Amino acid sequence: xxxxxxxxxxxxxxxxxxxxxxxxxxxxxxxxxxxxxxxxxxxxxxxxxxxxxxxxxxxxxxxxxxxxxxxxxxxxxxxxxxxxxxxxxxxxxxxx
Amino acid sequence: xxxxxxxxxxxxxxxxxxxxxxxxxxxxxxxxxxxxxxxxxxxxxxxxxxxxxxxxxxxxxxxxxxxxxxxxxxxxxxxxxxxxxxxxxxxxxxxxxxxxxxxxxxxxxxxxxxxxxxxxxxxxxxxxxxxxxxxxxxxxxxxxxxxxxxxxxxxxxxxxxxxxxxxxxxxxxxxxxxxxxxxxxxxxxxxxxxxxxxxxxxxxxxxxxxxxxxxxxxxxxxxxxxxxxxxxxxxxxxxxxxxxxxxxxxxxxxxxxxxxxxxxxxxxxxxxxxxxxxxxxxxxxxxxxxxxxxxxxxxxxxxxxxxxxxxxxxxxxxxxxxxxxxxxxxxxxxxxxxxxxxxxxxxxxxxxxxxxxxxxxxxxxxxxxxxxxxxxxxxxxxxxxxxxxxxxxxxxxxxxxxxxxxxxxxxxxxxxxxxxxxxxxxxxxxxxxxxxxxxx
Numbered sequence: 294x295x296x297x298x299x300x301x302x303x304x305x306x307x308x309x310x311x312x313x314x315x316x317x318x319x320x321x322x323x324x325x326x327x328x329x330x331x332x333x334x335x336x337x338x339x340x341x342x343x344x345x346x347x348x349x350x351x352x353x354x355x356x357x358x359x360x361x362x363x364x365x366x367x368x369x370x371x372x373x374x375x376x377x378x379x380x381x382x383x384x385x386x387x388x389x
Numbered sequence: 390x391x392x393x394x395x396x397x398x399x400x401x402x403x404x405x406x407x408x409x410x411x412x413x414x415x416x417x418x419x420x421x422x423x424x425x426x427x428x429x430x431x432x433x434x435x436x437x438x439x440x441x442x443x444x445x446x447x448x449x450x451x452x453x454x455x456x457x458x459x460x461x462x463x464x465x466x467x468x469x470x471x472x473x474x475x476x477x478x479x480x481x482x483x484x485x486x487x488x489x490x491x492x493x494x495x496x497x498x499x500x501x502x503x504x505x506x507x508x509x510x511x512x513x514x515x516x517x518x519x520x521x522x523x524x525x526x527x528x529x530x531x532x533x534x535x536x537x538x539x540x541x542x543x544x545x546x547x548x549x550x551x552x553x554x555x556x557x558x559x560x561x562x563x564x565x566x567x568x569x570x571x572x573x574x575x576x577x578x579x580x581x582x583x584x585x586x587x588x589x590x591x592x593x594x595x596x597x598x599x600x601x602x603x604x605x606x607x608x609x610x611x612x613x614x615x616x617x618x619x620x621x622x623x624x625x626x627x628x629x630x631x632x633x634x635x636x637x638x639x640x641x642x643x644x645x646x647x648x649x650x651x652x653x654x655x656x657x658x659x660x661x662x663x664x665x666x667x668x669x670x671x672x673x674x675x676x677x678x679x680x681x682x683x684x685x686x687x688x689x690x691x692x693x694x695x696x697x698x699x700x701x702x703x704x705x706x707x708x709x710x711x712x713x714x715x716x717x718x719x720x721x722x723x724x725x726x727x728x729x730x731x732x733x734x735x736x737x738x739x740x741x742x743x744x745x746x747x748x749x750x751x752x753x754x755x756x757x758x759x760x761x762x763x764x765x766x767x768x769x770x771x772x773x774x775x776x777x778x779x780x781x782x783x784x785x786x787x788x789x790x791x792x793x794x795x796x797x798x799x800x801x802x803x804x805x806x807x808x809x810x811x812x813x814x815x816x817x818x819x820x821x822x823x824x825x826x827x828x829x
Contacts, residue, residue: 313677
């Protein structure tokens, strides 16, 4: 696998598999170059001193919010936008 | 009102601003938005009206519910005219990343409207009926098109408006805001849209505010900070001159101007993109050709079907961001990229917090350039698109409120003045923006 801040075709193919994205051979070639350039530009974050700094997952403090665990009625059809269905089930491709 | 749909269709013919237009005028309730037409960016769900987020993978998706912000507008008597065009999933700065119509800048049809809320800003500029646009920003998607189209764009504090019904790009960065012809318009729409929502646990639990109350307030004694990092050497000198003149204008109205520094501005671009792409790659995992949107014949295994649908339904930019975002979160890379970017974000937030101890608002140019030509954009590499966001990503990362107001033109193309304030201080940016607008 490629080192820190590098991306090669092998790593790219692995990433497309993991994220379930079919790319053409031409896209794979082109993306390898483009992503390499982008990652090079992102190196900038390495210049910032962050020892002992907490990561900010959100821009401000969030507090958890609670509600009653009570069921609520809704009136829309979950299958309304599905094309692959059978009875009251979504239908999907076979597992393997 | 009856004529509005015909007018909307004509504007769409000329400028490519809509992905969908309502068939008939429908309003319910009455209130602050009576006789006002409201357009909705196409990544915000509208009951019974197609919502694509600018992507082929959601073509044909008709939500069975309204986003909370849309419901609130309907409740105040607004007519929801249609869905405005955008970059796919808000991935873009020029509104060219979409298989649907690319909007044309009203000041020059060979130029971009800016993105990702390009359709919203364009329609706002050209509409000849009372209209305010619901738009959305993750890294600058309200400010940029507002600046390029010469209209007003208001991005509220993160958590001010509910994101229920928004097709997520990045959950810690997305904010629903508004674009209008005037500061009064955006202040009104934000007042209607903001407030707690039981469906979005990240909405800040703060008292409701009528932001129109800040219109007309004097800026006498207001402290305006000018960050040196936002006037880099690469900035178009004409833009720098126009924006500095605008800041002088605020001084003439009684404000005091101070130089400030936001030292982590440079690193904020990389920090923003790594975080946004990481969050986007998980959010886009839900699009797989099953419950809604693009479907293909059910052939092959799960992996083969998902990969084929996603390969077909996503445009290039979406694919690049999914790949980079997945990379940033991968075991072995996560600390160096994702967590590092989040630590840099803390530094960026600290920069703003420190600055706001000494000033009320920050003032800077919204964009480093005026609207580029489509043929210039076609020749740009992806990284060249990203660096255009250099002046908007930091305040978006910090989740602070900001407003872009028109402050002049370069060769006939609009320039935006960007005013920013601390969390929950929309009142200050509205006050400053309105005072400036009225004085022009």
